[in-house]
Amino acid sequence: MLAGWRGVARTAVTGLGWVSGCGPKRWVSTSWSPVGAAFNAQHQPLQHQRWELGKKTGLFGVPELSSPEGFQEAQEKSLQETEQLVKRACTISPGPETVMIFDQLSDSLCRVADLADFVKIAHPNLAFREAAEDACRNIGTMVEKLNTDVDLCQSLRKLLADKEVLASLDPDTRRVAELFMFDFEISGIHLDEEKRKKAVNLNVQILDLCNDFLMGSHLPTRIDKSALPERIHHNFAVEGNYVQISGLNADSPDDLVREVAYKVFMFPNAQQLRCLEELLTKRNLLAQLVGYETFAHRALQGTMAKTPEKVMQFLVKLSDKLFKRTLDDFEMMTSMKMKLNPVKSKLMPWDHPYYSGILRAER
DSSP states (O other): TTTIIIHHHHHHHHHHTTTSSSSOOOOOSSSSOHHHHHHOOOOOHHHHHHHTTTSSSOGOGGGGGGGGTTTHHHHHHHHHHHHHHHHHHSSSSHHHHHHHHHHHHHHHHHHHHHHHHHHHHHSSSHHHHHHHHHHHHHHHHHEEEETTOOHHHHHHHHHHHOOOHHHHHHHHHHHHHHHHHHHHEEEEEEOHHHHHHHHHHHHHHHHHHHHHHHHHHOOOEEEEEGGGGGGGGSSSEEEEEEEOOSOOOOOOHHHHHHHHHHHTSSSSSSHHHHHHHHHHHHHHHHHTTTTOOSSSHHHHSSSSSOHHHHHHHHHHHHHHHHHHHHHHHHHHHHHHHHHHOOOSSSSSGGGGHHHHHHHHHHO
């Protein structure tokens, strides 16, 4: 299937990203990240915006991130703060402050990780992307080490084992403490030291493989321009003797442009497939190391779905329920294509986004 490696496979990588594999785990934080704050902030008056243009504030208002080198400074500050918080968590008596320190620990790591995770994909400057990628890896490695830190886990375990202290916590604080303990448990805190180190190494390898796959899935596909009709060259980026196809061109009214973009961009990439296979293998090794049948069982532990079997039941039932409505949609798209292109009226895979868009616009 042409859509395999870029569509389904990308979903396979990102769909379970809250568990180990695609960036830091679900460390709980009650504050907005800089990315979230930037997107949720109200727009400032135009006069104030003009005044702000003269200031060098850094990405998302973080002063250190006015240059790629700033990511190194930001992560060092984050890791130093993390080290201090870990020491505090391991030395104070169990109580509400323990949970507060864990939350601060999470926030210290996530502030940098959230920004880096976004910048490494979205920033147009290669130096920024590479610096962000390094920061992601370093912060992610620290998260995995903390998830197998016996002393840190013990400080939380003492709190949860003390009924008197536990009764003094409000429901939200107690739930946060339970979520942190859950992360320890699925990370292999129960293993011996050698296996814990192996789990950390596997997590770091998974982090790297996931990043490689996601970055590869955004790269354009290059093809010799002589292989394509000259009349459609202007729809794509041309570099020397090659055409760069970086997407599906799904909104193009030209059937040939959509067909070429779909077939070339979705064509299986051997390097990406090898990366995906290795990623899935490492995930399975990690899951079995920490006591789960498969990575899917580990990823769904503690969720509403609970097991892969229930997920599959849901998907099958959803597919059955939507089948009739999907057929109706395809009939409408086929009718629309017959109306607009009676010569080639058969509905093809590269037609669906275009004709569904036309139908929505008509409605």
